[in-house]
Amino acid sequence: MAGNGASDIDSLLISEFPLLPGLVYLNHAAVSPWPRRTAETVKRFAEENLREGASRYPEWLQTERLLRGQLAGLVNAPSIDDIALLKNTSEGLSFVAYGLDWRSGDNVVITAEEFPSNRIVWESLASRGVGLREARVSHVHDPESAILEATDRHTRLVSVSSVQYASGLRLDLGRLGTACRERGIAFCVDAIQGLGVFRHDVQAAQIDFLVADGHKWLLGPEGIAVFYCRPEWRERLKLHEYGWHMVEDMGDYARRDWRPAAGARRFECGSPNMLGIHALSASLSLLLELGPETVERRVLERTEHLFERIRAAPSLDLVTPTRSGRYAGIVSFRHRSVPNPVIHERLRKANVVCAERLGGIRFSPHCYTPLEQLETAVAIAAG
Numbered sequence: 459m460a461g462n463g464a465s466d467i468d469s470l471l472i473s474e475f476p477l478l479p480g481l482v483y484l485n486h487a488a489v490s491p492w493p494r495r496t497a498e499t500v501k502r503f504a505e506e507n508l509r510e511g512a513s514r515y516p517e518w519l520q521t522e523r524l525l526r527g528q529l530a531g532l533v534n535a536p537s538i539d540d541i542a543l544l545k546n547t548s549e550g551l552s553f554v555a556y557g558l559d560w561r562s563g564d565n566v567v568i569t570a571e572e573f574p575s576n577r578i579v580w581e582s583l584a585s586r587g588v589g590l591r592e593a594r595v596s597h598v599h600d601p602e603s604a605i606l607e608a609t610d611r612h613t614r615l616v617s618v619s620s621v622q623y624a625s626g627l628r629l630d631l632g633r634l635g636t637a638c639r640e641r642g643i644a645f646c647v648d649a650i651q652g653l654g655v656f657r658h659d660v661q662a663a664q665i666d667f668l669v670a671d672g673h674k675w676l677l678g679p680e681g682i683a684v685f686y687c688r689p690e691w692r693e694r695l696k697l698h699e700y701g702w703h704m705v706e707d708m709g710d711y712a713r714r715d716w717r718p719a720a721g722a723r724r725f726e727c728g729s730p731n732m733l734g735i736h737a738l739s740a741s742l743s744l745l746l747e748l749g750p751e752t753v754e755r756r757v758l759e760r761t762e763h764l765f766e767r768i769r770a771a772p773s774l775d776l777v778t779p780t781r782s783g784r785y786a787g788i789v790s791f792r793h794r795s796v797p798n799p800v801i802h803e804r805l806r807k808a809n810v811v812c813a814e815r816l817g818g819i820r821f822s823p824h825c826y827t828p829l830e831q832l833e834t835a836v837a838i839a840a841g
């Protein structure tokens with residue numbers, strides 16, 4: 459970003475997030491507000507559709523290509539052909555679950571605190587004789603070892619969230635990916651709670667599959683997700699959705715013979731979500747303009763600020779681990795004597811938007827959240 463000084467960044471963020479006065483939005487781990495540029499893009503897209511229909515479809519395709527490039531860069535995919543645009547995280551996990559050629563007796567390893575989307579899909583394979591093993595990672599000194607210890611010679615896949623949705627625990631993807639590759643186990647990452655906060659490098663971390671929806675830390679709308687499939691897996695993953703868009707010779711409608719697209723477009727069966735594509739691309743343009751390192755630093759600053767404030771409140775106990783490298787944008791805590799639903803309701807009444815998850819109150823600010831709002835929110839929760 460030009461200038462790149464702290465005040466340039468602050469004024470850009472103030473103008474991009476004109477949230478209602480008094481609203482304290484600490485729920486980016488659920489659904490984020492859109493930046494101004496995303497809202498403007500959607501308004502322009504609506505107006506264009508109103509006035510011109512899809513006359514400028516070739517330009518829309520350029521935006522689609524731009525988005526694939528933005529996402530490929532964000533996860534360091536070797537090529538934009540490794541990126542598919544899906545509807546959500548659950549769809550990507552399902553593509554992996556129903557694409558692999560399971561043998562009865564195989565198993566999948568996840569953590570014991572995964573979001574339902576990264577558990578149910580593996581449980582659904584029970585009828586094929588695929589087992590599920592859950593590693594306990596909370597209050598454990600070395601969560602990666604706990605996950606790897608849960609594997610055995612029948613483990614075909616390890617599937618974890620890069621950041622656990624309730625506790626906020628961040629995993630060391632590089633360590634897991636390297637160990638999985640050595641053991642011949644495929645490695646799948648649900649990146650929805652981490653992508654947009656810190657770098658997920660699919661090559662360095664030896665990730666085979668990565669999926670993340672756009673509506674949390676990427677600041678985009680719901681219903682548009684990135685799916686990375688390592689090129690070596692592409693042909694091996696059995697397809698389950700077919701249509702005009704996933705064939706190699708897309709657009710040659712008269713042609714009767716077909717084969718799946720060589721690239722990750724093979725996972726996109728029909729018409730793309732053009733509205734979502736325009737919106738997510740606009741949101742990513744902000745994150746890229748700020749610079750991923752700046753975004754990460756600012757999110758972690760806010761997390762650490764919350765840690766400090768919560769530690770200083772005698773009535774509150776932190777749930778999120780505070781060791782460096784173990785947290786991202788989620789901070790969960792409990793009140794020592796007041797039940798979570800009561801605290802959550804108290805916060806809601808005070809215009810603090812946050813969540814109650816797995817026995818904790820979850821705050822999740824983003825890079826633009828004013829620090830003083832964090833102090834206000836903790837004071838309300840502690841009071």
Ligand SMILES: Cc1ncc(COP(=O)(O)O)c(C=O)c1O
Pocket residue numbers: 487488545546547548549573575576619621622623648650651670671683
């Ligand atoms: C870790 C995790 N995975 C998946 C999801 C759901 O993703 P989607 O709605 O994109 O399928 C969530 C939503 O909260 C989540 O926290």
